[in-house]
Amino acid sequence: xxxxxxxxxxxxxxxxxxxxxxxxxxxxxxxxxxxxxxxxxxxxxxxxxxxxxxxxxxxxxxxxxxxxxxxxxxxxxxxxxxxxxxxxxxxxxxxxxxxxxxxxxxxxxxxxxxxxxxxxxxxxxxxxxxxxxxxxxxxxxxxxxxxxxxxxxxxxxxxxxxxxxxxxxxxxxxxxxxxxxxxxxxxxxxxxxxxxxxxxxxxxxxxxxxxxxxxxxxxxxxxxxxxxxxxxxxxxxxxxxxxxxxxxxxxxxxxxxxxxxxxxxxxxxxxxxxxxxxxxxxxxxxxxxxxxxxxxxxxxxxxxxxxxxxxxxxxxxxxxxxxxxxxxxxxxxxxxxxxxxxxxxxxxxxxxxxxxxxxxxxxxxxxxxxxxxxxx
Numbered sequence: 001x002x003x004x005x006x007x008x009x010x011x012x013x014x015x016x017x018x019x020x021x022x023x024x025x026x027x028x029x030x031x032x033x034x035x036x037x038x039x040x041x042x043x044x045x046x047x048x049x050x051x052x053x054x055x056x057x058x059x060x061x062x063x064x065x066x067x068x069x070x071x072x073x074x075x076x077x078x079x080x081x082x083x084x085x086x087x088x089x090x091x092x093x094x095x096x097x098x099x100x101x102x103x104x105x106x107x108x109x110x111x112x113x114x115x116x117x118x119x120x121x122x123x124x125x126x127x128x129x130x131x132x133x134x135x136x137x138x139x140x141x142x143x144x145x146x147x148x149x150x151x152x153x154x155x156x157x158x159x160x161x162x163x164x165x166x167x168x169x170x171x172x173x174x175x176x177x178x179x180x181x182x183x184x185x186x187x188x189x190x191x192x193x194x195x196x197x198x199x200x201x202x203x204x205x206x207x208x209x210x211x212x213x214x215x216x217x218x219x220x221x222x223x224x225x226x227x228x229x230x231x232x233x234x235x236x237x238x239x240x241x242x243x244x245x246x247x248x249x250x251x252x253x254x255x256x257x258x259x260x261x262x263x264x265x266x267x268x269x270x271x272x273x274x275x276x277x278x279x280x281x282x283x284x285x286x287x288x289x290x291x292x293x294x295x296x297x298x299x300x301x302x303x304x305x306x307x308x309x310x311x312x313x314x315x316x317x318x319x320x321x322x323x324x325x326x327x328x329x330x331x332x333x334x335x336x337x338x339x340x341x342x343x344x345x346x347x348x349x350x351x352x353x354x355x356x357x358x359x360x361x362x363x364x365x366x367x368x369x370x371x372x373x374x375x376x
Contacts, residue, residue: 050337054293055313056088058331060322064315066157066257066299067333068111068118073305075333076137077315078120080107085118085135088333090305098140101129110158110257112168113137114183119145119168121155131155132170132181145185155179156206157221157257162213162345163238171208171221174198178208178221178232178240191232191240199225210258210299212266213345220246220258222268227253229266229279247283251275257299257315261340267312269297276300276314293334296320302342309341 058064058079065080075088076097083102087095097118102108106124113119118135122144131147132155148155154174161167161180169190170179176197180190198207206224214220219232219240228248233241254272261267264281267288276297278288298317303309318331 050339052289052291052293052314052334052336054332055335056092056094056333058086058333060318060326060329060331062086063317063319063322063329063331064298064333065107065109065317066111067301067313067315068113069301069304069313070113070116070137071304073303073308074137075301075313076111076113076118077333078108078111080109080317080319083108083122083124085111085120087137090307096140097137098135098142100124100133100135100142101126103129106130109156110170112158112160114160114168115165119158121158121170123154123156125150132158132168132187134183145183146181146187148187153177153179156209157211159211159213161238162217162219163234169211169219171196171211173206173208173224176207178211178219191243193230193243195226195228195230195243195245196221196223198223210256210268212258212260213343214260214266215262215264215343215345217345220260220266222252222255222258224255225253227251227255229255229258229268247279247285249285251285251287252277256297257301259300259302259312260343261302261338262343263340264343265340267300269300269314271296271298271317271319276312288338289336293330293332295330295332297334302344303335304342304344308335310337310339311335312338312342 061081062079064077066078068076073090077086083100085097087097100122103124103126109123110121118137120133122133124130130150131144134145135142152174153172155170156173157171159169161169167182177192178190179187181187196208198205202225208221209224210222212220217234221230229246231244231246254270256269256271258268266279268277270277274294275290276288278286295316295318297314299315301313303311314334316332318329322329
């Protein structure tokens, strides 16, 4: 299904000038460096996390922008500039799954897993490839299930819809919206709100980005420009309620991918600050982890197996370093044990016996939550 600026109609705003994802991310990295964004701004909790470790390292232009984890524990990463989807198994072995065409200025962004298939947000900016893609992780066969107009909608984070087993939620970081895309390709605006819009006068025009499902049934979304986290109440029929602000802070500017643990705490990859921030269920903000090997972290996701249930995976996009000196960039997949399992909501008719107290299935259980996914 082709969507021609439907989000604009929903928000009633004027058409926005299109900004390429690469130039946007370059501005984020540059702005962060120039502003001297502090690390440990909220006070690092030394006893909260184990040691950060690099699980896998990559060579540019393989820069991991987003990640997803299947029920076997295989991690899938969207390599932004190259458009490649890379798999890292439980032993750390890497393999290439597929490569989607991103064009000269586009990026492959959010990625998630649903019913054994991979779904990816391709921000190529090209009429032929811009939109949501489904990829078979076994043979790499790929198809675009929902095309988006490259003039404005910029798909970023992507997670399974926690209220059903056959749909995804996709953040639109230029349109200030979240789309609902069914697995058969029907795409409709799920919610749009001024609090999700980017600041088009800023150096970094990115609004709605990371998405995650909360144990209370709401969907959380971050606004990268505003340094805010918003809550979208979800009705019994799966429709979205009025968007509400959960928290806003200068230290959250650059908020990218996010995920939620079983206690309701939110973990946010704040790319420009090279930190993972935790927002507790009572809105307390703290730097959860920072330092090597974090390098422009763009997404976080919990492990899905019994062995990795309390592991937080981090995609180090390394974009700032890449822009300054490609040879010095050190993109990686990192991991830290946090002592708490991730939250994986069960959808209608779904049960599982893998990770967590109640079990976790694939990324249908939330991302980044992906993000779920994922998934930005």
